[in-house]
Amino acid sequence: MKSFLLQIVLKSYHNSMENLKQIDEKELKKIIEHRDFADFVKTKNKVILYSPKNTKEQKNPLLDIEIALRKCERTGFFKNRK
Amino acid sequence: MSNEQEFKKSYDAVLFAASILKRLDGGNLLTFEQRLKSQKIYYFAQVFGIAPTYNFNLYLRGPYSPDLTYDLFKLKAKKIDVKSDEFVAEELERKFKSLKEFIKGKTIRQLEIIATWHWLIKRAQFSFVEAKKKIIEMKDAKEDEIIFASNCVKKLP
Numbered sequence: 001m002k003s004f005l006l007q008i009v010l011k012s013y014h015n016s017m018e019n020l021k022q023i024d025e026k027e028l029k030k031i032i033e034h035r036d037f038a039d040f041v042k043t044k045n046k047v048i049l050y051s052p053k054n055t056k057e058q059k060n061p062l063l064d065i066e067i068a069l070r071k072c073e074r075t076g077f078f079k080n081r082k
Numbered sequence: 083m084s085n086e087q088e089f090k091k092s093y094d095a096v097l098f099a100a101s102i103l104k105r106l107d108g109g110n111l112l113t114f115e116q117r118l119k120s121q122k123i124y125y126f127a128q129v130f131g132i133a134p135t136y137n138f139n140l141y142l143r144g145p146y147s148p149d150l151t152y153d154l155f156k157l158k159a160k161k162i163d164v165k166s167d168e169f170v171a172e173e174l175e176r177k178f179k180s181l182k183e184f185i186k187g188k189t190i191r192q193l194e195i196i197a198t199w200h201w202l203i204k205r206a207q208f209s210f211v212e213a214k215k216k217i218i219e220m221k222d223a224k225e226d227e228i229i230f231a232s233n234c235v236k237k238l239p
Contacts, residue, residue, distance in 0.1 A: 060131055062171050062173060062174055063098075065170075066169060066171060066174060067092070067098050067134070068094075070094055070097065070098060071094040074097070
């Protein structure tokens with residue numbers, strides 16, 4: 001399975017979007033379950049497919065606060081403070 | 083193994099993500115269609131800035147995050163009761179309502195096309211012409227579907 005996935009990644013990287021169309025739904029679902037295998041970006045004027053690495057995470061302080069508050073509630077932090 | 087180590091995101095971020103989906107009538111994972119719908123709703127929740135970031139790749143059925151699927155399945159396996167509380171921050175709750183309004187009445191196909199269009203234009207930074215070519219290739223999108231998607235994307239934050 002690993003080698004099959006690697007072939008897909010390399011094929012996708014070197015060729016074009018058409019390769020994705022050759023994979024049927026069943027195969028696609030198998031791949032999706034196992035790993036990220038393709039993404040594409042525009043580099044200069046050429047569109048390529050690639051495996052994403054070091055994707056920058058969007059920072060949203062309000063979300064972080066929201067999650068932290070919920071964690072406090074879940075772990076009983078607020079109750080213990082009363 | 084602790085909860086934190088089992089998920090792709092922190093345990094509380096996953097609970098939060100699942101909570102957003104629950105409020106939007108998503109997060110059901112039983113069928114392929116339900117998973118697809120959950121993915122698209124979550125994609126838009128990120129676009130509206132109210133959900134923890136998961137990396138979305140583009141697949142034949144539109145933007146898809148394997149990590150999100152992984153975390154939702156993990157959560158489901160633990161049989162955790164996901165809450166559907168409102169946001170504490172008013173700004174987030176306001177954005178949530180806008181998102182709810184945005185997805186209201188849209189079919190899975192429409193959500194798929196709009197999300198794909200958004201991904202192509204905003205993330206891959208395709209030109210209108212390139213994106214149009216790609217979305218026709220990938221999804222056999224019709225002219226009216228593309229116009230609709232393009233107009234919807236213009237309204238997004």
